[in-house]
Amino acid sequence: MAALIGAAVMAPGAPLHGKKHNADAPAALVAQGHALFVTNCSPCHGADAEGDDGPNLHHKGLADAFIATAVKNGFKNEMPPFGSKLKAPEVKALVAYVHSLQK
Numbered sequence: 001m002a003a004l005i006g007a008a009v010m011a012p013g014a015p016l017h018g019k020k021h022n023a024d025a026p027a028a029l030v031a032q033g034h035a036l037f038v039t040n041c042s043p044c045h046g047a048d049a050e051g052d053d054g055p056n057l058h059h060k061g062l063a064d065a066f067i068a069t070a071v072k073n074g075f076k077n078e079m080p081p082f083g084s085k086l087k088a089p090e091v092k093a094l095v096a097y098v099h100s101l102q103k
């Protein structure tokens, strides 16, 4: 199953407050990240990350490095750290998913 992704991606252009260009992730990785998101994050951020107790994560210009740090370390008194719960590839998939919401 050759995943033909990326060819039709919309114009890049969302400003990123992390300053670094975020490369697009393969669709399969994004899908895996969404599944992990539903399990781990949806109680607070909603199944599609549109916000509940936690903030909406769409179109915020979040940089990949910031997302990874947020997942690993959490936010004191706001969001639990997932650094010891999730493995590096899982964090990577989550970053790919949240990244995909930034445009």
Ligand code: HEC
Residues within 6 Å of the ligand: 037, 040, 041, 042, 043, 044, 045, 053, 054, 055, 057, 060, 062, 066, 067, 070, 071, 075, 078, 079, 080, 082, 094, 098
């Ligand atoms: C217990 C509820 C809770 C869970 C579970 C949770 N979050 Fe959060 N998250 C929050 C809250 C609340 C904030 C806002 C923290 C702040 O800004 O101080 C936040 C902030 C964030 C941010 C930063 C948003 C921004 O604009 O700065 C990201 C990215 C994020 N969460 C991703 C995730 C991911 C991915 C998961 C699952 C691995 C997750 N969160 C699980 C409650 C949660």
